[in-house]
Amino acid sequence: MVSGFTPGELMVTAAAREIRDGDVVFVGMRLPLVAFSLAKLTHAPNAFGLFENGLLRASPSPEFLYTMSDTPNIVGASMCTSLLNVMALLGRGRVDLGFIGGAEVDRYGNVNSSYIGPRQRPRAKLPGSGGAGDIASLAKRLLIIMAHERHRLRTAVDYVTSPGFLGGGAQREQAGLPAGGPKTLVTTLGVFDFDPRTREAVLRSYHPGASLDELRAATGWPLRVAADVGETVPPSSADLTLIRRLDPDGIWTRGGAR
Amino acid sequence: MAERKVMSLPEAVERFVQDGDTVYCGYLMLPMALVMELVRQRKRHLELVGASLVYQATMLVLAGCADRVRTGYIQGALRPGSITERMADGRLRFEDYSNQGIALMLMAGALGIPFIPTRSFLGTDYLAPENQHHTGHYPGYRKWQEMESPFDGQKAVLLPALRPDVTIMHAQRADEEGNIQWWGHKGDARWAFWAARRLIVTVEEIVPSDAVRSDPDRTAVPASRVAAVVHCPYGAHPSGVAGFYDFDYRFVGEVLAPALDSDAAFAAFRGEWIDACPTHDAYLERVKARYGPDALDVLKAEPHRPLLPVDYGFAPWFNLPVREDIP
Numbered sequence: 306m307v308s309g310f311t312p313g314e315l316m317v318t319a320a321a322r323e324i325r326d327g328d329v330v331f332v333g334m335r336l337p338l339v340a341f342s343l344a345k346l347t348h349a350p351n352a353f354g355l356f357e358n359g360l361l362r363a364s365p366s367p368e369f370l371y372t373m374s375d376t377p378n379i380v381g382a383s384m385c386t387s388l389l390n391v392m393a394l395l396g397r398g399r400v401d402l403g404f405i406g407g408a409e410v411d412r413y414g415n416v417n418s419s420y421i422g423p424r425q426r427p428r429a430k431l432p433g434s435g436g437a438g439d440i441a442s443l444a445k446r447l448l449i450i451m452a453h454e455r456h457r458l459r460t461a462v463d464y465v466t467s468p469g470f471l472g473g474g475a476q477r478e479q480a481g482l483p484a485g486g487p488k489t490l491v492t493t494l495g496v497f498d499f500d501p502r503t504r505e506a507v508l509r510s511y512h513p514g515a516s517l518d519e520l521r522a523a524t525g526w527p528l529r530v531a532a533d534v535g536e537t538v539p540p541s542s543a544d545l546t547l548i549r550r551l552d553p554d555g556i557w558t559r560g561g562a563r
Numbered sequence: 564m565a566e567r568k569v570m571s572l573p574e575a576v577e578r579f580v581q582d583g584d585t586v587y588c589g590y591l592m593l594p595m596a597l598v599m600e601l602v603r604q605r606k607r608h609l610e611l612v613g614a615s616l617v618y619q620a621t622m623l624v625l626a627g628c629a630d631r632v633r634t635g636y637i638q639g640a641l642r643p644g645s646i647t648e649r650m651a652d653g654r655l656r657f658e659d660y661s662n663q664g665i666a667l668m669l670m671a672g673a674l675g676i677p678f679i680p681t682r683s684f685l686g687t688d689y690l691a692p693e694n695q696h697h698t699g700h701y702p703g704y705r706k707w708q709e710m711e712s713p714f715d716g717q718k719a720v721l722l723p724a725l726r727p728d729v730t731i732m733h734a735q736r737a738d739e740e741g742n743i744q745w746w747g748h749k750g751d752a753r754w755a756f757w758a759a760r761r762l763i764v765t766v767e768e769i770v771p772s773d774a775v776r777s778d779p780d781r782t783a784v785p786a787s788r789v790a791a792v793v794h795c796p797y798g799a800h801p802s803g804v805a806g807f808y809d810f811d812y813r814f815v816g817e818v819l820a821p822a823l824d825s826d827a828a829f830a831a832f833r834g835e836w837i838d839a840c841p842t843h844d845a846y847l848e849r850v851k852a853r854y855g856p857d858a859l860d861v862l863k864a865e866p867h868r869p870l871l872p873v874d875y876g877f878a879p880w881f882n883l884p885v886r887e888d889i890p
Contacts (some may be wrong), residue, residue, distance in 0.1 A: 333672075357662055358591055374591045375810060376803045379747045379866050387749040388614060389670060392663045396682065419659060424694055430647040430657065435636035437617050439663040439683045442718035468686040480686030481718025 307357045310540050313558035314548050315512055316450065318405065318540035319344060319491045323448050327351045328401040329394065331440050335557055336450055337369050337404035343544065355394060357436040359386045369553060388436075395443040398483065403444035405437040409462040409468045410451050412526045414442065414469025414487030414499060417462035424464060433464050441467035446488035453492035459525040470504035477504070494520050496537055505529055510537040516544045568741035568792050569769060575601045575791035579761045584728035585610040586629075586670070587759060590750030593619045596765050596798035597731040602626045603837060612727055614662040614751035618819055621645060625829040629653055633725070635662040639823045657684035658706065659689070660722070666751040668725035672758035678710070680719035687777040688722065693706055729790075733799040734783060735806060737764060738772040740785035747805035749783075756784040761824060763791045765798035767807050778873065797859060808862040814850065875876055 311317040317340045324330055324344035332341045332354045341354050342365035354362040356373040368377035379385060396399055400447065408431050409418035418437055422428035436536040441447050447469070451457055469487045470477045477486050490497040490506055497506040508530045511520055546557045552558045570578075579587065580601060588598060601609070610631035611620045621639035624646065632655065639645055646737045649655035658666070663683050671679040682691055682850035690709055697706050708721040732752060734745040743756070756762060757782040762784065769792070772887050775782060802821060822832030840846040851858045870880050 356748070358750045360748050367685065371810070371812060374750075374803075376747070376805045376864065377809075379805050385747055385749070386660060387753040388751045389667045389754070392666065395663075419688075424688070424691075427647065427650065430619060430637075430650055432638060432657050433634065433636040434661040436662040438687060438689075442683045442685065464690045465686070471686050481682070482685050483682065538609040543789075 307430065310545055311555075311559050313539055313555075313560065314545060315537065316491055316493065317548055317558055318544050319496055321347070321349075321444075321544075323491075324349045324352050324402060327353075329399055330354045331357070331391075331395065331400050331403035331436075331438070331444055332373065333371060333404040333406075333436070334356075335406065335491070338373065339398070339481045339551050339557050341365070343547055346390060346409065346547050347544065353383075355391050355400065357388055359388055359391060360384070361386070361391070362484075365551070369551065369556075384400060385420060392436075392439060394440040395439060397542075398443070398445065399520070400444045402446045402448060402488075403440035404448050404450065404538055405440055405467055406450045407437065407467065409457050409459050410449055410461050411459055412529075413471060413473050413504050414447070414449060414490060414506065415465045415471060415529040416449060416463055416467040416469065417464045419464040421463055438467045438478050441469065441486075442484070443480055445485045446471050447491045448485060449487055451490065451492050453494035453520070453523050455525050457525075458492070458523070468561060470499065477519065494523060498531070500529075507531050508534055508537050512537045513539055565739075567739065568789060570791050570793065572596060572600045572604050572677060572765070572793050572795060573604070575763045575793050576606075577606055579763050580604075580606055580609075580729050580731075582607045585612055585726075587727040587730040587755040588616070588619050588623070588716045588751075589610050589675070589732055590614060590752050590753075590755075591748055591802070592733045592734040592745070592799045592804050593617070593802040594731040594763075594765055594798065595619060595800055595802065596733070596793070596795045597722070597763060599837050599840075599843070599846065601628050601731075602833065602847075603841075610664065614665040618764060618823060620621060621823050622829075624655060625823065625826065626648065626833060631658075632643055633654070633660065633665070635660050635665050639820075642820075642824050645825075647834065656697075662751065664722055665725065666754060668722050669727075669751055669754035669758040671722070671724035672726035673754050676724060680707075680710075680718060680721050682717075684720045685709070685718055688708065692780050725758060727755065727759045729761045729763060730755045732756065732762070732764045733795075733804065734766050735771050735804060736768040736775075737766045737789075737792045738770055738775045738786075739792075740772055741789035741792050742772070743783045743789060743792070744770075744775055744776045744778070744781040745783045746781055759788075761790040764789060764790055765793045765794070765795035767796055767798070767804060769794050771876040777875075779875075781810070781875065795843055798843065800847070800850070800859070800862075803862075804864075806864055806867070808859070808864055811858075811862055813852075813854065818853075825847065847860045
């Protein structure tokens with residue numbers, strides 16, 4: 306009998322639920338590796354996974370993955386190719402859902418993973434886009450995963466690495482970006498959708514144990530809350546059993562030592 | 564007489580990497596033996612390029628071998644005392660792109676075209692006026708140019724072609740002529756093979772040319788583009804090679820990652836694992852000395868062969884029906 310769950314397990318479950326059956330998913334690193342496998346094994350058996358190293362998978366990896374480039378991720382793949390082939394699917398609008406993380410996000414879903422402080426004299430250099438900027442630009446739906454802290458959910462990020470809706474409204478389209486953009490923001494405290502008109506993040510649900518006051522305090526912009534806001538549906542015991550099989554040492558979901 | 568391509572690690576690096584070179588240094592099967600040889604030979608002022616650079620690049624920066632980086636991602640940036648400090652005091656010049664950006668630039672370099680358009684970067688701070696130019700090391704060159712397509716008016720960002728002076732890579736096998744064969748995930752390395760002026764490849768195995776020619780789909784790049792081949796088993800350690808060995812995460816976590824935390828930590832790592840090991844074999848012996856005689860054996864891959872062999876067969880010409888109406 307499984308009882309209790311970690312924030313990581315809840316976020317993986319929330320992220321997995323955003324994957325629809327049949328989706329072509331740009332998987333990425335860390336939590337999404339587990340979320341993709343969980344979705345495949347539950348409600349989205351026909352989801353198809355893309356990894357920017359050039360792997361295309363119709364089945365979850367046979368082994369736990371630290372990174373998408375672990376050699377077991379090759380075994381049983383549908384195709385082993387190069388980064389640009391995967392980007393070709395993205396560029397032609399063939400990717401339904403992409404996952405990205407980052408250091409900061411604003412209310413329009415613009416994500417910073419480049420610099421803290423000004424670019425010309427940064428207080429910190431962050432790892433950078435990797436493929437995140439490409440995914441945010443070109444995927445039909447974008448799911449952003451973020452630790453929910455006031456210094457991360459900011460009114461304006463220091464550097465827009467991965468474009469969301471830019472300044473809101475129609476700005477994304479006006480910049481020449483394809484339609485698409487952020488669909489969901491999953492944080493350690495809640496789940497946000499984006500208003501179809503203003504493009505602002507709107508709280509859809511708060512995680513069990515989190516209160517609206519706590520969310521307001523941890524959000525750098527005036528929090529908008531959906532009229533029908535509710536509690537995030539927790540992972541089922543079947544979900545938890547699968548997550549613990551997919552991530553046996555809790556590396557991505559229970560803060561396990563690497 | 565054909566040029567001799569197979570040579571030792573020191574000879575390959577000595578002959579084909581010069582101070583100041585722009586170096587593509589791998590994405591997945593990391594050319595770690597070559598990277599450590601660059602450190603041993605104290606190469607200077609290298610520029611590192613690649614879509615996503617991990618610890619191989621951070622090592623070369625901390626070792627003082629590289630002072631410029633163009634990439635979509637650099638691992639270790641968040642570790643104390645490395646990338647940010649060096650950028651702040653001017654020891655490191657850093658230009659950021661994205662994975663797709665760098666891969667497209669390498670493709671343009673390989674094709675010999677001057678630039679290539681993308682729909683990435685639109686609307687981002689990459690294109691902010693203050694970020695339009697390189698930070699000083701390519702005077703006169705813009706970093707990119709936003710424009711509307713002359714054909715349909717669609718907005719696009721033009722990226723300059725990227726041609727590394729030298730690409731260093733690790734692959735599964737090569738023949739003595741220098742034909743390189745690989746399989747598995749290929750990242751941006753496919754075009755880096757073709758974009759480079761010079762190509763140095765370490766391989767797990769040297770195999771007969773007949774074997775290469777019996778399976779030409781596996782060839783990444785033909786011998787004519789290859790400057791040097793080095794037979795170097797475990798040349799990607801601690802990264803993994805499909806069909807040979809997996810990532811050595813114990814070594815990465817306990818030895819390599821902590822070494823990237825500070826100049827002092829790196830100096831200690833360098834002393835023990837690079838300078839005190841005159842060859843890659845000596846380095847591998849040190850891995851075994853630390854983790855036991857089976858430290859490398861436990862990483863070895865179990866066989867996983869295709870269920871059906873690939874067949875390139877054809878019908879002999881003299882068996883084919885003849886068309887009498889062709890003169």
